[in-house]
Amino acid sequence: MKCPFCHHSDTKVMDSRLREEDNVIRRRRECPNCLRRFTTYERVEEQPLVVVKKDGRREQFDRNKVLNGLIKACEKRPVSVDLLDTTVSQIEAELRNEFKTEVSSREIGEKVIARLKEIDEVAYVRFASVYKQFTDLGEFAQELQRLLRERPVDKAVDKAKEGSDK
Numbered sequence: 001m002k003c004p005f006c007h008h009s010d011t012k013v014m015d016s017r018l019r020e021e022d023n024v025i026r027r028r029r030e031c032p033n034c035l036r037r038f039t040t041y042e043r044v045e046e047q048p049l050v051v052v053k054k055d056g057r058r059e060q061f062d063r064n065k066v067l068n069g070l071i072k073a074c075e076k077r078p079v080s081v082d083l084l085d086t087t088v089s090q091i092e093a094e095l096r097n098e099f100k101t102e103v104s105s106r107e108i109g110e111k112v113i114a115r116l117k118e119i120d121e122v123a124y125v126r127f128a129s130v131y132k133q134f135t136d137l138g139e140f141a142q143e144l145q146r147l148l149r150e151r152p153v154d155k156a157v158d159k160a161k162e163g164s165d166k
Helices: 063-073 081-097 105-119 123-131 137-150 153-165
Strands: 012-019 024-030 037-043 051-052 058-060 102-104
Touching: 012 081, 024 063, 051 105, 063 105, 063 123, 081 105, 102 105, 123 137
Parallel strands: 051 102
Antiparallel strands: 012 024, 024 037, 051 058
């Protein structure tokens, strides 16, 4: 590995760690010439995953687009970015494990919306309103009613107790 600072052609690996969730090896390196340290990440080059959009266009899967959509949906909600990053990694792994080279944007959206429903109901409704392209308040209200009907009883009881404690 070439040093990014002095461009010396050989560097020494000081530490290596495997990040299980991404199948990435993080290596801490040191240049014997300038003694500066830097970090590299090594990952398996995978077959590109192509997303087929609603209008038929095709583009390479971009995990950052999915992550940004989740972050936007979870804005001002008690959901950590680490959880969202892990969620995107799980969705991407699921898609790749299906051994398809192309996947529809609708399929990705369905996986995202299913995970968001488990993570945070408010974020789910936010994402659903954009993803399902609600055109009026009635459609929005129908989705909320469906969500309330599907809600586990114990979760509804917990929320009611929280309200009475205030």
